[in-house]
Amino acid sequence: MKGFSIASIPGDGVGKEVVPAAQRVLKAISDVHGGLSFEFTEFPYSCEYYLEHGKMMADDGLERLKEFDAIFLGAVGNSLLVPDHVSLWGLLIKIRREFEQVINIRPAKLLQGIRSPLANPNDFDLLVVRENSEGEYSTVGGKMYQNEDQIAIQNNVFSRRGTERAMRFAFEMAAKRKKHVTSATKSNGIVHSMPFWDEVFQCTANDYPEIAADSQHIDALAAFFVTQPERFDVIVASNLFGDILTDIGAAIMGSIGIAPAANINVNGKYPSMFEPVHGSAPDIIGKGIANPIGQIWTAKLMLDHFGEEELGSKLLDVIEDVLKSGFLTPDIGGTSTTKEVTDEIIKRLKSL
Structure with missing residues (x-):
């Protein structure tokens, strides 16, 4: 036993x-x-x-x-x-x-018996692989000064090891599913960490030629979760982006519960x-x-x-x-x- x-x-x-x-x-x-x-x-x-x-x-x-x-x-x-x-x-x-x-996984699919709030959910079945140890949820930063001069600094931390680890996990999961990985990025607005994320994603994708790979900016990706969720298989995302996307995933299923x-x-x-x-x-x-x-x-x-x-x-x-x-x-x-x-x-x- x-x-x-x-x-x-x-x-x-x-x-x-x-x-x-x-x-x-x-x-x-x-x-x-x-x-x-x-x-x-x-x-x-x-x-x-x-x-x-x-x-x-x-x-x-x-x-x-x-x-x-x-x-x-x-x-x-x-x-x-x-x-x-x-x-x-x-x-x-x-x-x-x-x-x-270091990895957080959260599936979202159209469950039979539950009415999705989407007009045309089209039997979506996706999995978000979220980097779970660093990114935007780092503890690096602090506060200084007081009153109207007070400032808060929060540093994002992206290591190549942690980033690539999450991405390889996503590709391995996709190999058991529909063989497609989408990267959540924002390299058109976040000038250091997200271009780095994109670079690591492309290098990792090269090791999985049998898996289709693409990148989507997080704002567009959030919209596509609502308008075309059926187009996605596995999504790999940073700590914060993955957290937000998966609440949308819960919402389009019908309930965060x-x-x-x-x-x-x-x-x-x-x-x-x-x-x-x-x-x-x-x-x-x-x-x-x-x-x-x-x-x-x-x-x-x-x-x-x-x-x-x-x-x-x-x-x-x-x-x-x-x-x-x-x-x-x-x-x-x-x-x-x-x-x-x-x-x-x-x-x-x-x-x-």
Whole structure:
């Protein structure tokens, strides 16, 4: 039997509702599969933890987390309690950086059963590969002077190693899909980092002659996500550009509540972390209507990471079957609860 130990961090808000739901789905998969098991260990790291301890995680938190095969995260943040830059950098980004989770992948596709806000979505199915360790989200910079003279400087950092690593990952993913990679750039406006990005992309593309490659300026690319999403396969983007594009990807699917993500460690030294794109949704906490699809689809990405792609594909098929049958939470036009959607997914998994 293949057993996986998972560090579970429900986090804040609806994370505490959708993480247990997704864990129930993974338990059902292990029951059906027979040769697969998951052991979850829950950690209380969250904004509530911060209010009690003055920190987002325990001092030995990373030492404890690194012993697991993967981290399953729900949501981080409650700006009414803790400033967002404190909560994010104290937990989510801290784990990403310390565990060298240098790649972030976020798929977006037209799911059967969900009506896209686009008039003609044309069965889009795309994957954004986001550089996850540097770029615009560097910590280089600072503030100086006071009052009306105050200035803030934020430096973007693009290394050839980090940039090329993300691009090669994107080309490898495209080789398993529709064999097309699009680079998100802005070299007509950002005069140093983006021409450098373009240069590395062209050099990398030369090593993959069987993969079609093109570049799009980020503003045009964002528009094409809305007008022609079906034209894209794999998009490789910097930290900030990838973050923005994937929220658009979630929006054209129909709800940010269904969008999954994976933070991938590629060197095997540390666990990867799997999280939905959505936040803690403080407006619906405790109502039982949080959409569990984002967290459950995230579980599918974790199955893929563990080499269980066939099981992952079956899970996504079941998700779409359930959605087609009308089990929809309010954010996608339905009246079903978190539990009802989860129960139906489990029921259909067990009938496979």
